[in-house]
Amino acid sequence: MVRKYMWSNHQHCYDTSPFKVTPDAWAPHKIPQPEFFSSISDLVEGGRAYEALACLDREEATVHAPELRRLRNDLARALQVLEAQRHGRLAHGESTSLAALGCILDAQAARRRPAPPTKRLSGVALMTGHLGAGGAELQMARTAEMLAAAAGSHQKIAGVKLSLPFHVVVNSLTPNPTRPLNFFGPILARKNVPVWSMEDLPGSCPEDGLLDDETTKALLPLLYPNIRKGLRLISWFKQQKIQVAFIWQDNAILHFAVAALLAGVPRLVLNFRGMPPVLRWKEHLPEFEKLYTALAAMPGVTFVCNSSKAASAYSDWIGCPPDTFHVISNGSDLHSAHPTAGELKTWSEFDTRTRDATITIGGIFRMHPNKRPLEWIQFARCYLNSHPKARFVLIGSGIFFETVRDLVRTLGLTRRLLLIRQTKAGTFWLKKMDVFVLLSRYEGTPNVLIEAQLAGVPVVCTLVANATDTFVDGVTGLATSVTIDIEDIVAKVDQIATHARVAGGVDRYARRHIAARYSARSMIEHTVRVLSGQGEASCIAAE
Numbered sequence: 001m002v003r004k005y006m007w008s009n010h011q012h013c014y015d016t017s018p019f020k021v022t023p024d025a026w027a028p029h030k031i032p033q034p035e036f037f038s039s040i041s042d043l044v045e046g047g048r049a050y051e052a053l054a055c056l057d058r059e060e061a062t063v064h065a066p067e068l069r070r071l072r073n074d075l076a077r078a079l080q081v082l083e084a085q086r087h088g089r090l091a092h093g094e095s096t097s098l099a100a101l102g103c104i105l106d107a108q109a110a111r112r113r114p115a116p117p118t119k120r121l122s123g124v125a126l127m128t129g130h131l132g133a134g135g136a137e138l139q140m141a142r143t144a145e146m147l148a149a150a151a152g153s154h155q156k157i158a159g160v161k162l163s164l165p166f167h168v169v170v171n172s173l174t175p176n177p178t179r180p181l182n183f184f185g186p187i188l189a190r191k192n193v194p195v196w197s198m199e200d201l202p203g204s205c206p207e208d209g210l211l212d213d214e215t216t217k218a219l220l221p222l223l224y225p226n227i228r229k230g231l232r233l234i235s236w237f238k239q240q241k242i243q244v245a246f247i248w249q250d251n252a253i254l255h256f257a258v259a260a261l262l263a264g265v266p267r268l269v270l271n272f273r274g275m276p277p278v279l280r281w282k283e284h285l286p287e288f289e290k291l292y293t294a295l296a297a298m299p300g301v302t303f304v305c306n307s308s309k310a311a312s313a314y315s316d317w318i319g320c321p322p323d324t325f326h327v328i329s330n331g332s333d334l335h336s337a338h339p340t341a342g343e344l345k346t347w348s349e350f351d352t353r354t355r356d357a358t359i360t361i362g363g364i365f366r367m368h369p370n371k372r373p374l375e376w377i378q379f380a381r382c383y384l385n386s387h388p389k390a391r392f393v394l395i396g397s398g399i400f401f402e403t404v405r406d407l408v409r410t411l412g413l414t415r416r417l418l419l420i421r422q423t424k425a426g427t428f429w430l431k432k433m434d435v436f437v438l439l440s441r442y443e444g445t446p447n448v449l450i451e452a453q454l455a456g457v458p459v460v461c462t463l464v465a466n467a468t469d470t471f472v473d474g475v476t477g478l479a480t481s482v483t484i485d486i487e488d489i490v491a492k493v494d495q496i497a498t499h500a501r502v503a504g505g506v507d508r509y510a511r512r513h514i515a516a517r518y519s520a521r522s523m524i525e526h527t528v529r530v531l532s533g534q535g536e537a538s539c540i541a542a543e
Contacts, residue, residue: 026137035066045225047095049075050392055422063396074221081218087202098223098290101258105294107216108261114264115300117533121543122163123243124531128252129171130181131188131195133397134366136273139306139330140248141184144168145191146331146524152192157528167240169196169233171255178399179366180422198255201232205311211262212531223258224287228257237263244531250277250288261298269530270295271304276317280370289318296320302530306330307445307466326530331523332450332514339425347432350391350418357391359497362433362457364426364448365440367398374400374407375484379437381411382486383493392417395429430455435497439484453477453513456507458496460489470518474499476510 043052056072078100083090085103090096126144127302131137144166151162173182173195188195211217211234218230237245237260245260247253248271259269295301296318303325305311310323339347361383365371373396379390394404394417401421408417423429430436436452438461445466449459453470459477461467462484471477478492500506 040068040071041482042077045097047097047099049079049096049222051312053079070223077218078220078222081215082222085215085219092314095286096222097224098286099375100219101224101227101287101290102294104216104219104223104258105261105291107213107292109298111213112261112299115533117243119529119532120163121163121244121532123241124246125167125169125237125240125242125244126246126248127169127256128248129255130173130436131168131170131184132179132181133183135330136249137184139273139445140168141188142190142331142520143524143527144193146520147528148191148193150524156470158525158532158534160528160532160534162528163194165194166477167196167242167254169198169236171197171229171252172199173197174199178401179397183422183424196236198230198233201236216262217280224254224285226251226254226285227258230257230259231262232320233259237265243267244478246531249272249273251285254291256285257295266300267531267533268295268298268301269304270301271306272314272444273306275310275442276314278317279313280442292318293320294471302326304328304530305444307469308443309466309469313465326526328523328526328530330445330447330450331520332447332454332518332519333520339423339428343423343425343428345418346418346420350393353415354391356389358389359387359434360391360432361435361437361493362393362395362429363437364395364429364452365438367400367404370441371396371398371399372441372484373398373404375486376437376439377404377407377411377413377417379486379489380413383490384412384413384416386490390416393419393420393429393432394418395426397421426451427455430457433457434500435460435493437489437493438462438467439480439489440464440467442483445470449477450514450518453510456510458500458506458510460492460496470514472509475503476506476513 015060036123040052040055042056043055053072053075056068056075067315076198079096082096082100084101086099090099103190124147126140128140130135131141147162147166149162150157151164151166156162168188173185175181185195221229233256233400242263242265244267245256245265246269247256247260250272257268274280277285277288292314296303305314305325305327306329308327311327315322315324361380363376365373367373376394384390392413405419408414408419420429430452433452436449436457436459438446438449438459440446440462441464443464443466446461449461449467449470452459453476457469461477461479462482463479464482468479473479478496480488480492
């Protein structure tokens, strides 16, 4: 993973603005170009702060550039403190970023005290990376809605009184070229749930009265950028009197957890939504293991997963007992199907064009390599070869969308496959399908499989993590191998479609199964118990 370290040039604050120095500003003193500063930053963020300091000491740039002189002094002070904390035993080649993180976490562990259970829940921040159309984002938005609704109507949940507001905090809402990141924002706004974007919060200086630990303050310049960027939330946590930081997904935990610790937030609830990053495609960073191992032993920190398999995998990876985790199953219900006029027209035209169809096979997922959208198109081509009256509906945005569209054209699927970038009427489209197919490399508990069955649609998916626990094998779903075997996928789709057609009533059975196993009410009750500290030491729950 490529990461860019960014230092502030404004009052020595910790924000994520690039260091702004124009070439003209450097010319009068023959100071190196900004590329020199960039190379220094790369060394620091790569855990090579000693080399960065040596480079600064060799150059005359620090004599003429106050910013570089300040950076040099910060690094020298940070390394001096780091050596003192490690008693001079910093291993050869050891990452200074990782070592600094360890020292800061050790200091926080020594200072933290257990957070006692409470019967009144207030000051809760639900935190994640963005509000794009994804399963974890859907679950977080649904949780925030239900908490806010109960608080607004003065209802207790699990015997706990809830008080407004419940905050939602994200890293960014700014759309990227392939994916809008505020899909659920309007829904939360209608429910009067405040949404805060970290990129819109002012930068803050942990030195300016926000931290009273001089050792920690000195070590901050050595931290990884994905942790440093969250430090601006320290003042926000304090101003909003946050009592519980409920942080969803690994990257958000990196961004927000250390800031929550430094702000003195009494309770952190860390919600893992899939398998550990060490097992995932190009997503593992060394700081994950250091952070999670330390957090697992801290008072007032609770781990949550949405599947027992994911909990076991995290437990094995970081070496903590399985009862460190609470398992809270996804809570599902079908949103009202309100397609736009454009969607109704699109479906009508496709339905007319494929009026001879005997089966409609669908998928809704992000166009990302993990979801294997290209393999899904290859499967559609193969299925159509042997079932010429089949048709397909595929919905999702992402980095592979244009590539998928090109492959659809190349394979001659344009007339039989309807490709839609995004929809807010998922139920409408699910009810057009006879079988739902998901071919992910890895998953936690795929919410889309739950929603497909709640719409009465049987599913076929790869044999990953907790996906198979969402369906009744051979009745409401079937699994194929994790490694793609297109002929087997075709056979499984035929098998489950035939069963649904011959047995009858599979749609009703699927809805009852999901309602019993993935109740939104059970989810919110379990969530409130965890957020309020009830049953802190409970073992992994039966799913």
